Amino acid sequence: MVTFNKKKFRFSDWLAEKVIKAVAFLSIAVVILIFIFVFREAFPIFRMDKKTAVSTETLVQESYGSEGTVNAVDKSADNQVDNSNKKQIATDKPSATLLSNTWMPVSDNPRFGLWPLFLGTLKVTLIALLFAAPISILAAIYTAMFAKPRIREVIKPVIELLAGFPSVVIGFFALMVMATVLQNIFGYASRLNAFVGGIAMGLAAIPIIYTLTEDALTAIPKTYIEASLGLGASRRQTAFYVILPAAVPGIFAAVVLGLGRIFGETMIALMATGNAAMISMNPFDSVRTLSATIGAEMAEVVFGDTHYNVLFLIGSLLFIFTFALNALAEFYFKNVVVRKYQSRK
Amino acid sequence: MNRNIKDTIVEGITGICVLMIIFIIVSILVITIIGGWPNLNWAFLSEFPREGMTKGGIFPAIVGTAIMTIIMAVAAVPFGVITAIYLAEYANEKSVIAKTIRFAVKTLAVVPSIIFGLFGLGFFIGFVGKNLDSLLSGGELRWAQPNILWASLTMALLTLPVVIVSVEEAIRTIPRDMREASLALGATKWQTIRKVVLPGSLSGILTGTILAVSRGAGEVAPILFTGAVYFSSHLPHSLSDQFMSLGYHIYIMSTQSSNVDATQPIQFATTLVLLLLTFSLNAVAVVLRYRIRKRAK
Secondary structure (H helix, E strand, O other): OOOOOOOOOOHHHHHHHHHHHHHHOHHHHHHHHHHHHHHHHHOHHHHOHHHHHHHHHHHHHHHHOOHHHHHHHHHHOOOHHHHHHHOOOOOOOOOHHHHOOOEEOOOOOOEEOOHHHHHHHHHHHHHHHHHHHHHHHHHHHHHHHHOOHHHHHHHHHHHHHHHHOOHHHHHHHHHHHHHHHHHHHHOOOOOOOHHHHHHHHHHHHHHHHHHHHHHHHHOOOHHHHHHHHHOOOOHHHHHHHHHHHHHHHHHHHHHHHHHHHHHHOOHHHHHHOEOOOOOOOOOOOOEOOHHHHHHHHHHHOOOOOHHHHHHHHHHHHHHHHHHHHHHHHHHHHHHHHHHHHHHHO | OHHHHHHHHHHHHHHHHHHHHHHHHHHHHHHHHHHHHHHOOHHHHHOOEEOOOOEEOOHHHHHHHHHHHHHHHHHHHHHHHHHHHHHHHHOOOOOHHHHHHHHHHHHHHHOOHHHHHHHHHHHHHHHHHHHHHHHHOOOOOOOOOOOHHHHHHHHHHHHHHHHHHHHHHHHHOOOHHHHHHHHHOOOOHHHHHHHHHHHHOHHHHHHHHHHHHHHHHHOOHHHOOOOEOOOOOOOOOOOOOOEOOHHHHHHHHHHOOOOOOOOHHHHHHHHHHHHHHHHHHHHHHHHHHHHHHHHHO
């Protein structure tokens, strides 16, 4: 008997498959490496506490300055050289200042309060999202539902061109043009602020939200549209009462991914938000975002310094947040969409 | 009647949203062109900056961006193409490995660019560079500092998903019949990939490369502290040199130069150059992609 389906072993084939598989693992490896190396540089901030805690004690004791405490210092301290070096060092533990209200990394008593940065990021993100989400979703509805096919063929690529604008160009436009125009319209005090930055970052998010929403809308089965139109509903009613509800999970995923883009946007934040870390609820005040803080300060810090570690800590937070957003958009929303259709078909 | 009016109004509102977005895109383009065109001439493109950056051209920034994107493409494209081949040809869609790789690629696509900069600083400079130094030159500082190689590699990681997505899309448009014909003629899987799949996806590889180059040329955050400098009196002549880049030039000139107003024409002209560059690259990619999608139908 001759067996026809017996495969001949070929070394080149075997090797190719192994190599291709190994290379494909690179993407996973890179994500893991990013995790490890960004977190590794952030970690020392929590270990540093012990050392600085000693110096805090000696500082307090010496400031009361009686003979007894000097003796106590001599006895308690392991080596005096270390102590004398630490006299000028911060009176606060670096990690304890993380939750304070001031971000003053470069001073005699550096404070790494993250609240103003969180608040600033939140403010800008909210403004950007409130601007970008409605306009891009409505534009996507027009493109998918109302536009004639020939017009759609033009609109889609033109709006997607915006995705090709480098963020530094959008930032430059915001800094040079939008800031002045918006200030003339609204008449607020500081030229660069959360509002200008938010609108500019919204511009960066529009193509993402628009494209993904459009995809979600066109993915709805044609039979839905035909059934609705056949029952006598207008195109508007079909769009808003049939297509839109069915596409909600996809649109949510689009907004979430747009949010991720806004949250991590660095160059626009650096150029258009004014970069002042303060706690204020006024949308027309200058703000400093988390990502802009890394971008502005990393170049000037000492390698391995507390400030350096805190910036990596901010990076870790950004990474965790965008990672979680992506996982949410990927697993939760997509699964919801899939399940919905599988049960209806 | 009432319904018709409502229809018109709602359609009108959505249409206005489209017009607003297009208006913003057009005004960015027009204002950049108006501001940059008068200063855009051959001397501007071919000269070094002079008199404390207030005069002269942006030649080193153009060359720096070009070298950086070339190294980046050389690093990113092969890995991207191979990963795409794996995902489209070898991976079992339902296997955990394939799903994990897909998720990793998507994660890379959404991680903020500044995180890549941090990673480049922590991994390439602080880890690889440091160990290279102690291995090669006994601790003498050469690789453990920002340079064009680390910046390019950082950017390559950022653009990897762009390549993977375009190439995979192109591979998937190759008809099944062609693969089966090749296999039926006795070709092995690897031979089929080499002789049928890869030639068929050339346009996709090209699209991915172009999109990656355009993205890499425009990104600034990843190179902020991995290799870009404000001013360099010479072009980079080794991989361990720092470099000037168009995007970084725009950022520094518009926010931190000593005389922002005096250098405004330079800023606009540099922005115009960068915009024209990324714009034309994207336009080519859009046309290529359109042709791929047409084939798929």
